[in-house]
Amino acid sequence: MGEANNRTVFVGNLSWNTTSEELRDFMASQGEIVSSEVQCHADSGRSKGWGLVQYSTPEEATAAIELLNNADLGGRSVHLRFDRTTIETSGGFAVFVGNLPWSVTDLDLTALFAKFNPFDAHVKTNMTGRSRGFGILRFHSPEEGREAIEAMNGFEIEGRHIQVREDREGEVRGGGGGGGGGRRAAAGGGSGAPAEGAATEAAHTSPAPAAAARKEPSGCTVFVGNLAWTTTTEDLTEHFSTMNGMVSAEVQATAAGRSKGWGLATFSTPEQATAACELMAETSLHDRRLTVRLDKK
Incomplete structure (x- = not known):
């Protein structure tokens, strides 16, 4: 899955009040932390609701994800996974897979396309870990990727016909930290948006x-x-x-x-x-x- 040497953990669904120090303390039980930072907006300094924690070894990062995913921090159930920034900038031929059932996981996507030999498969999620209904595959060559597109476009899974095509750079990604975003402030004046107009x-x-x-x-x-x-x-x-x-x-x-x-x-x-x-x-x-x-x- 391209994560064997990854030491950096994405932590999503953070409380707006969680600080980098609190995040470090929360994650420290699983190993030596090299860095811990809650990501903030450059203009306002306000938390984006997610952070990155780097451990000294991949094994420590793996243990943190296994043991702390969905644990409570600041009154919120946090979502942990490997940070994907390095993987998603490492090249390869990228293939977009859309209209996925909500139940499909990274492992399911990998198994579905296994005979085409992708070196990475990832279902995009929001910061609570819920699927956004699409994923990205990465292949070593355009030939492998196009073979997968030709064979699998329109394939039915759980009653849905998936869309498989070459990924278009920058499409429908949103969020920060390697695709974890989508959450925003619920606070603010008024109980509802203005009427359409x-x-x-x-x-x-x-x-x-x-x-x-x-x-x-x-x-x-x-x-x-x-x-x-x-x-x-x-x-x-x-x-x-x-x-x-x-x-x-x-x-x-x-x-x-x-x-x-x-x-x-x-x-x-x-x-x-x-x-x-x-x-x-x-x-x-x-x-x-x-x-x-x-x-x-």
Whole structure:
């Protein structure tokens, strides 16, 4: 899986109040810590809700993940896994696998594609460890990757036809620390976002940076407006999880981490996006009637 020599552990779902020192103390029981840092926004100094801890040996990092994953820190069940920054910048031919069932794990994805010999397979998760419905495979050569694409695109698993294609750089990643993000502040003035209209639409006159970086075909992205301030990316993902072909969903946030009151859901095809608009129009989430339409780029 490409993690045998990894000494760095990603710790997600941290309380906003958890400090680097508290994180170090929490992780120190499993070995010698070289560094421990809660990641913060450069402009505000506010925690991003995740951190990185480096141990002196890979064995210590492995033990920490096995023993401390889902343990309580600051009143939150934290999610631990190997940091994937080194792996994801190590090259190889990357293949995107979308529309995965929520139950599929890294091991499942590895087994599914084993005969094509990927050297790494990873299902993307949010900071609580929940699948985001897609994964990335890495192959030693383009030939191996394209063989997997040709053979497995459209393959059915648990009632879902997976989408397998060459990965497009920078698409639908979000978050920090190697793909763990998606969580944002639930605090902030008011109990709900403004009604669909002035503030929400004005904020979306041009794509957000994360959306602009994605290169999915036109018509695959759905705008979801009138979200409550408390609605998280995970909430939005779960709300749309019954829709065929959903690749990802993300609540859009300001630089300070506060919700803008709207989000984007991305689908594998324009037809699936259109169907989602028709089926999800005027559904409610957190007592707010949603506005759902194709994104206007």
